[in-house]
Amino acid sequence: MQNILEIEGLAKTYDGGFTALRGVDLTIRKGEIFALLGPNGAGKTTLIGAVCGLVQPTGGTIRAFGEDMGRHWRRLRRRIGLVPQELSTDMFDSVINTVNYSRGLFGLGPDPDRVEEILRSLSLWDKRKESLRALSGGMKRRVLIAKALAHDPDLLFLDEPTAGVDVELRRDMWRQISALRERGTTIILTTHYIEEAEEMADRVGIIQAGRIRMVEETREIMARLGRTEAVFTLAQPLEVVPEALDSFPLVLASDRLSLVYRGGDGTGQGKAEVARLTKALIATGVDYTAIDIRESNLEEIFVNLLEHADAEGEAA
């Protein structure tokens, strides 16, 4: 079995009449890290809620581990973990109690060694006796992760796991998530930090206004839509781009003082071409005083895509 989750035509219209999901089709492969990206209100949390039993779908089917979620929820939910977006839990409990509680709630007997392992891996062991309300926000989020891991789920949902977490903790969390994948856990996470998706995700899905706009391998998106941009600051203004450089995708800036290269893909091909370009510039006698070179990132791709989708939506 390759697909761990198969969602078909999933729809949700809330009681107030607002439609948050408009027929979502999504397939998650076993063992992957899948990043769900989308602007605020796109329907990410609703989608996760529908799989985890917090939201009642108004249409569509959800199959997990090859079985229908609606019919076999009791068995399937044991294998699914959820770290919610909101820091919502009994704040008066101690760290270790709340993690033990989660384990028991999912039908597993006590296992102090495993719980210790989880708490240590999240640097919570020293804080195990503290009451949750005495912890900082980032620490509370780790406790929620520990709770979700307490029953060793095969499929883990992380709804904005690094929201409000400082850079160091965030990197640390990325390591945790990678470690989980090593153990064979399939992970679906939502995030607003595109860097995060770029860094960790095998595949990226973009959701907007309740529809999945695109699902692709992170590497492929980068390769297909990634660009290298190099700006050469010229020593003397140029009237036109010399003919000898016609083979390069070059544009002369309006002040004629800089030459802009935009090309390549997200795999480094652009950088190599810029290197060739530097030689060609010297060979043609074009002098420059500075080079500014950078790769477009997923963030730009994402923003572009959404703007594109918006324009399409308005045109339709």
Add this chain to the structure above:
Amino acid sequence: MSLFNARSAWTIYKHELARALRTALQSIIAPLLSTMLYFVVFGAAMGGRMDSGLAGVSYGAFIVPGLLMLTLLSESTSNGAFGIYMPRFTGAIFELLSAPVGFAETLVGFVGAAATKSLVLAAIILGTARFFVDYSIVHPVFVLGFILLVSASFSLFGFILGIWARSFEQVGMVPALFVMPLTFLGGTFYSIDVLPEPWRSIALVNPMVYLVNGLRWCFYDTADFPVMLSLAMTLGFLALCVLIIARIFATGWRLRS
């Protein structure tokens, strides 16, 4: 495929009891104190001048079952209500909804814990009452059974209340505005036979009358109504609550969005 996760239910049950211990002052001491005040005022201080209407039962002893019922009903209702309202309020309910637990585990866990608290409270009240009034129990096994039944029924009722409520006020409102006054007027302090008409007939519409009388029969073997009527009404109420909760779980009403 199992239909009941005993471990999950047990986990909820333990967790709820632990929460009660953390708030022991509120869940045990406060109701105990207010019940004792009734015993002191009505039983010990004024009781000597009052006639219970039952041969061989002092007034102080007469009011024991009613006062016990008064505390049991309001405590069971609010325990049952807060047990489920709190996680709804904090959002912690997400974990319950995403766990492999359904109607049965949730009921056994939450309502079982609420009923257990009521039982403990009842035992403490009965023990403490001994210091103020001299009473005896004719049918101890029935007392235990009836207390259990009533605690479970009203914990279930409270559970429904806790799912229905949208604010803390609403959770507190029903026990304070309905359960408590109706029990108070339901023959806790007098036999409804002493009421003049039309009050007597009006009193018969009050369901608490039958509960108070049922428990009084278990204590002293006499009551205004046949005990079977009390038992049947309590069982009917219990069944109704279970049905409503089953329906709530099937539809996800106010639990899932």
